[in-house]
Amino acid sequence: MTANVINNAHAKRAWEQVFAPAIEKASSAMSAWTHGEVTLALDEVREAAVEEVAVTLDLTDELSTLVMLAVGGDLGGQLILTFDRVNACRLIESLLGRDIDATSAWSELEISALQETGNILGSAYLNAMTALTGRRFWPSPPLVTEDYAMSVVQQAVMSQAMTEDRVLLCRTRFSRLGQRVEWNLIFVPSPELLELLRETAEGL
Structure with a gap:
């Protein structure tokens, strides 16, 4: 992203206004899905060089559980939910109401719980983006995998890096x-x- 996108307090607030509704909708959906256990909040929106992405998002070089969704529509993109295996097990345990062995391979039911989590989060997030921009977006069927989040995310932002000096990052707590x-x-x-999101932010 070019250096003039987030270069003052007004521009930063505008970008936060772009992402805040999506995070709020995703948080409400996640809270309902987990019976009030899990919520989300917007940490910050900032720009960073590609080589700084992992540090900015606090991604490690350890193996992570990933739930990946493509953004459907004519513009595209990705949503990636990451957590370590212990936290993934805790989430599944709360959803299924039974203990999960963190050392065993996921069962179909456990994978389904993670997929539905991604689908619920992604649908809420992209519905808010649709309402904000007037362009329709929807999530693809979620893919659950174990991989190195640092490498996956760095690869995902490369399309931005091909046309922008710096990439846009939204930190979610x-x-x-x-x-x-x-x-x-x-x-x-x-x-x-x-x-499109840049134009929306500039109009706020």
């Missing part, structure tokens, strides 16, 4: 039972969607 947990919901718009 997750809390479970009132305590912050190390989960990430990462929104990676395509260059075309980024331009």
Whole structure:
């Protein structure tokens, strides 16, 4: 992203206004899905060089559980939900009401719980983006995998980096039972969607 996108307090507030409704809708949906256990909040919106993405988002080089969704519509992008395996197990346990062995492979039911979590978050998030921009967006069927979040996210932002000096990052804070947990919901718009969101931010 060019350096003039977030260069003053007004521009920063405008970008926060773009993302705040999506985070609020996703938080309400997640709270309902987890019976009030999990909520989301917007930490900050900032720009960073590609090589700074992992540090900015507090991503490690350890294996993570990822729930990945493509942004449907004519502009595209990705939503990536990341957490470590222990937190993934805790989420599944709260959803299924039974203990999960963190050392065992996911069962179909456990994968389904993670997929539905991604679908609920993604649908709420993109519905808010649709309402804000007037362009329709929807999530693809979620893919659950284990991979290195740092590498996956850095690869995801490369499309932005091909046309922008710096990439746009939205930090999302997750809390479970009132305590912050190390989960990430990462929104990676395509260059075309980024331009639409830029125009929206400039009009606020």
